[in-house]
Amino acid sequence: MITSMEETELYKENILDHYKHPRHKAEMNDATHHFTAHNPVCGDTIAIYIKISNAAIIDVSFTGEGCAISQAAMSLLADHLLGKQMEEVDTIGESDVYQLLGIPISHTRKKCALLSLTALHHALKSGTTINQPSNGIHYD
Amino acid sequence: MKQDFPLLRNGLVYLDNSSTTQKPAVVIQTMNDFYQQHNANVHRGLYQLAEQATERYEEARKTVAIFIGALPEEIIFTKGTTESLNLLAYSLGRTLQAGDEIVLTDMEHHANIVPWQQLVKEKGIIIKFIPLTTDYRLDLQKAKELITSKTKIVSVTHLSNALGTINPIQELANLAHHVGAWMIVDAAQSVAHFPVNVIELNCDFLAFSGHKMYGPTGIGVLYGKKELLEKMEPFQYGGDMIREVTKERATWNDLPWKFEAGTPNIAGAIGLAAAISYLQQKGMENVERQGKEITSYTLEQLRHLPGFTLIGPPTTERRGPIFSFTLQGVHPHDVAQLLDHHHIAVRGGHHCAMPLMKTLGINGTTRFSCGLYTTKEDIDALLIALPEVQEVFA
Numbered sequence: 140m141i142t143s144m145e146e147t148e149l150y151k152e153n154i155l156d157h158y159k160h161p162r163h164k165a166e167m168n169d170a171t172h173h174f175t176a177h178n179p180v181c182g183d184t185i186a187i188y189i190k191i192s193n194a195a196i197i198d199v200s201f202t203g204e205g206c207a208i209s210q211a212a213m214s215l216l217a218d219h220l221l222g223k224q225m226e227e228v229d230t231i232g233e234s235d236v237y238q239l240l241g242i243p244i245s246h247t248r249k250k251c252a253l254l255s256l257t258a259l260h261h262a263l264k265s266g267t268t269i270n271q272p273s274n275g276i277h278y279d
Numbered sequence: 280m281k282q283d284f285p286l287l288r289n290g291l292v293y294l295d296n297s298s299t300t301q302k303p304a305v306v307i308q309t310m311n312d313f314y315q316q317h318n319a320n321v322h323r324g325l326y327q328l329a330e331q332a333t334e335r336y337e338e339a340r341k342t343v344a345i346f347i348g349a350l351p352e353e354i355i356f357t358k359g360t361t362e363s364l365n366l367l368a369y370s371l372g373r374t375l376q377a378g379d380e381i382v383l384t385d386m387e388h389h390a391n392i393v394p395w396q397q398l399v400k401e402k403g404i405i406i407k408f409i410p411l412t413t414d415y416r417l418d419l420q421k422a423k424e425l426i427t428s429k430t431k432i433v434s435v436t437h438l439s440n441a442l443g444t445i446n447p448i449q450e451l452a453n454l455a456h457h458v459g460a461w462m463i464v465d466a467a468q469s470v471a472h473f474p475v476n477v478i479e480l481n482c483d484f485l486a487f488s489g490h491k492m493y494g495p496t497g498i499g500v501l502y503g504k505k506e507l508l509e510k511m512e513p514f515q516y517g518g519d520m521i522r523e524v525t526k527e528r529a530t531w532n533d534l535p536w537k538f539e540a541g542t543p544n545i546a547g548a549i550g551l552a553a554a555i556s557y558l559q560q561k562g563m564e565n566v567e568r569q570g571k572e573i574t575s576y577t578l579e580q581l582r583h584l585p586g587f588t589l590i591g592p593p594t595t596e597r598r599g600p601i602f603s604f605t606l607q608g609v610h611p612h613d614v615a616q617l618l619d620h621h622h623i624a625v626r627g628g629h630h631c632a633m634p635l636m637k638t639l640g641i642n643g644t645t646r647f648s649c650g651l652y653t654t655k656e657d658i659d660a661l662l663i664a665l666p667e668v669q670e671v672f673a
Contacts, residue, residue, distance in 0.1 A: 150617065150671050159672070181612055181628055182642025204642075206610035207672070251612065 150207065154240065157211035162218050163200045170198075174262035176254050183209045183251060187217075187258040194225045201258070208240070208248050213255035215239040220259070231259070280652045283557075292623040292657045297440045297468055297601050297630075297648035299490045302554070306494060309553035310546045321545055322519055322536070336545050339552035340535070346555045347485065348476040349502050352534040356548050359499030360467040361390040363486030364434075366501055366514040366538065367463060368394035371432060373512055377403030380429040382460075384409040384417055384446070385638050386439045389631045391465045395434070405429075411638070415442045415591050422454060430460040437469035437480075441630040441646070442591040443601035445469070452481040461507070467491055471558075471650070472599045473567035477502055489547060493651075494554035498547030501538070508534050515540040558651075566651050570600045573649050577602060577658050584662065586669055590644050600649035603630070605641060606665065609672045614645040617671060621664040623647075 167173075167188035175186040183205030190198035199220045201213050219239055220228065236256050237244055244252045281287040283303040293301060319329040321336045337351070344351045357363045372395075381395050385408050398404040409422045417435075426433060433455040438445050452462040464485040469475055471492040477485050484507075489498040503511070513520055513531060517540040522530045531537045558566065575595045581587055586607035592598040606614055611627030618625050625647045629636045636643055647661060 150613075155671065179633070181610075182636070206612040208612075248612075248616070 151242065154207060154211040154242065157214040158207040161201075161210060161214040163214065163221070164202060165200045166202055167198065167200045170200075172262040172265065174258050174265050176258035176261060178205070178209075178250055178254055180250070181205065183254055185209065185213050185254050185258045187213070187255070187262050189220070189259075189262055191225065196220050196223050196225070196228060201255075205254070206251050208244070208251040209254045212236055212240055212252045213258070216255045216259065228259075228263070231256070281654075284652060287652060290622065292621075292660045294647035294649065294653065294657065294661065295624045295626050296471070296650035296653070297491070297646065298626055299496065300471065300493045300650050301652070302495065303493055303557050305557055306550050306553045310495060310550040313546050313549050318546075320542055332545060335549050336543070339548040342552040342555050343500055346559070347470070347502060348478045350505060353502055353505050353508065355501040355503065355508075355535045355538040356543050357486075357499045357501050358497055358544070359488035359490070360465060360486045361488075361499075363499055363501035364390050364463075364465065365394045367434075367484055367486075368398060369514050370511045371461065372398045372402065372404075375402055375404055375431055378405065378429065379431045380405045380407055380427070381432045381434065382407050382409060382422075382425050382430050382455075384435050385411050386415075386417075386442055386444060386632065386635050387434075387436055388440055388465065388467070389633070390467075391434055391436060392634065395432075408634075409435075414593060415444050416597070417444075417446055417451075419447070419450065422451060426451075426454045426458055426460065428458050430455065430458050432461050432463060434463035434465065436465040436467075437475070438466075438472060438599045438601070439591075440468050440601065440648075441603055441632040441635055441644070443598045443603065444592055445597040445599055447597075448480045448482060456481070468599065468601065471566075472570050474563040483507055489551035489554065492551075492554055493557060494551035495547050498544045498551045500551075505534065508538070513537055513540065517541045519543070561651060569651065570649065571595060573653055573655070573658065574598060574600045576655055577649075580658065580662055584665060587665070590639065590641070600653070601646065602648070603644040603646045605644055606669060609668060611643045611645040613672070614665075614668055617668045618645075618661070618664055621660070621667070623661055623664055625661075 170188035171191045172189040177184050185201055185203035188200045189196055199217045201217055233253060236252055284301045285304055286301045287293060317331045317335060319332040321333040340351045340354045343354045381404055383406060395406055399406060407425045409425055410418050412418050433451055435446055435451055437448060448464055455462040461483040464482045466475055466485050466487040470487045483504050485502040487500050490496040520532050520537050520540040522532050588605045590603040615625050615627030625645055627645045628643045630646055
C-alpha cells in the first residue's frame with residue numbers, strides 16, 4: 140500500500156539501487172586524498188578516498204554507513220567524480236548533489252544528502268593526510 | 280478521545296508523544312481566554328485586571344502542586360525540564376566542591392547530563408553512571424556500589440524517553456538519602472503516563488515540562504522540598520525575584536518567586552493547569568491503565584514482526600508505552616520518513632541520548648511513543664506499515 144507519490148519519488152528505484160548496490164564502495168590504499176565525514180546527529184559516516192593525478196580524479200571510492208539518502212548520494216557523487224578534471228571538481232556544490240539525486244530533498248534530510256559533499260571538500264583540502272579525524276563536522 | 284484534540288481530527292496517527300503531545304481544545308481555549316479577557320502582568324498592578332491575572336497564575340501553581348502532592352511554594356515555574364535541571368545544576372552546583380560525586384545513569388537524556396558536565400569542568404566534580412542490565416533496566420547492585428559518601432547528587436530519569444523503562448526512584452532515593460545526597464527526578468516523560476507523587480517517591484527535586492503532558496510549550500516545573508529551596512541561591516536575577524534592591528545589593532523574595540526572575544510565562548502556566556485539569560478529569564489511574572493495555576497489546580503484536588528488534592524492556596513490567604526499535608536493513612531516518620508517507624508520525628535518531636546509543640552500540644533507533652489518545656488501531660496501522668517499509672528496502 141504505497142499510497143503517496145512522494146514515497147515512490149523519494150525512494151525511487153535509482154536511489155534504492157545505489158543504496159543497496161553502492162558503486163565504488165571500497166577502501167583505497169594508495170589514495171592521495173582522504174577524509175572521514177561524520178554526522179553525530181544520526182551517526183551517518185562517509186569515508187572518501189580520492190586518487191588525483193595530472194589534475195584529474197583518476198580513482199575514487201568510499202566506505203560508510205547510514206540512511207539511504209546519505210549513502211546513495213555518495214555513490215552517485217563517486218560516479219560523477221570519476222575522471223573529472225580538478226577545475227570541474229572545484230565547482231561542484233550542493234545543487235549538483237541534489238541534481239544527482241534527482242528528487243526534492245526536505246530541510247531535515249539536507250544534512251544526509253550533503254555529507255558526501257562535506258567529505259569531498261574536506262578530502263580535497265586535507266591533501267594526502269590519511270585518517271584525518273572527523274571532528275569539526277557538526278550539524279547540530 | 281481524539282475528538283478532544285483538534286489536530287488529531289484528520290486521521291493522523293501521531294506516535295511521537297515523547298517528543299511532544301498534542302493539545303486538547305480546552306487548553307487552547309483557556310489560553311485564548313486568558314489573552315482575550317484577563318491579560319496583565321502578575322504581582323505588580325494594583326488594578327482589577329492585574330489582580331485577576333495574578334490570581335489565575337497562582338491558582339495554576341496550586342493545581343500543579345496538588346497534581347504531584349507538593350505545596351504551592353514548592354512549585355517553581357520554568358521554561359521546561361531542561362531549564363529546571365539547569366537551575367539545579369547552577370544552584371546546587373555552587374555548593375559542591377572538587378571531588379564531590381554526582382551519580383547519573385546510562386539512560387539519561389542530554390538535559391540530565393550536559394548541565395552536570397559543566398560542573399566537571401568548572402569545579403572538578405566527578406560524574407558516575409549507573410549501568411544497565413541486559414533487559415534495559417538499571418543495575419541496582421552497581422547503583423549500591425556507586426552511591427557512596429562522596430555522592431552529593433543522584434539524578435535519574437523516572438521513565439526513559441529512549442527505552443520506556445520505569446526506574447525504581449524510591450529505592451534510589453533511599454540509597455541517596457542514606458549517604459546524605461539529594462535525589463533529583465527527571466519526570467519529563469512520567470507525569471503524562473501515570474500518577475506521580477513527590478512524597479511517595481521521596482525525592483528532593485522533580486522536573487517536568489508542560490508540553491509533554493498535553494499543555495503548551497515554554498512552560499515547565501521544578502519541584503523542590505521547601506527547606507532545601509529556602510537555602511538555595513537563585514538561578515537568575517531581575518524583577519519579581521527580589522524583595523529590596525539598593526544600588527549596591529539586593530535581598531531575595533520568598534519562595535517560590537525567588538526562583539522566578541522576570542515576567543513569567545503566565546498564559547503557559549494557566550494552559551498547563553488546564554492540561555492538568557483535563558488529565559484529572561480523565562483520571563491518571565485510567566491513563567495509566569490504558570497505557571498498560573496498549574503496552575501489553577503492542578509487545579504481543581511486535582513479537583511476530585520479522586527483522587524487528589525491541590530496544591527496551593521486553594515485558595509490561597515497569598515500563599511505559601514508549602517503544603524503541605531497530606528494523607533490519609533500514610536506517611531509522613528512512614523508517615521514520617517512510618512511515619510519514621503512511622501518515623504515521625514517529626521519531627528516528629538518538630532521542631537526545633547519544634551516550635546511551637553509544638553504550639548500546641547503535642547509531643539510533645526508531646521510536647513510537649503513545650499518548651492517552653493512542654488506540655489499538657493506531658498500533659495496527661503501524662504494524663501494517665512496517666513490513667511495507669521493509670519491503671521497499673528488501
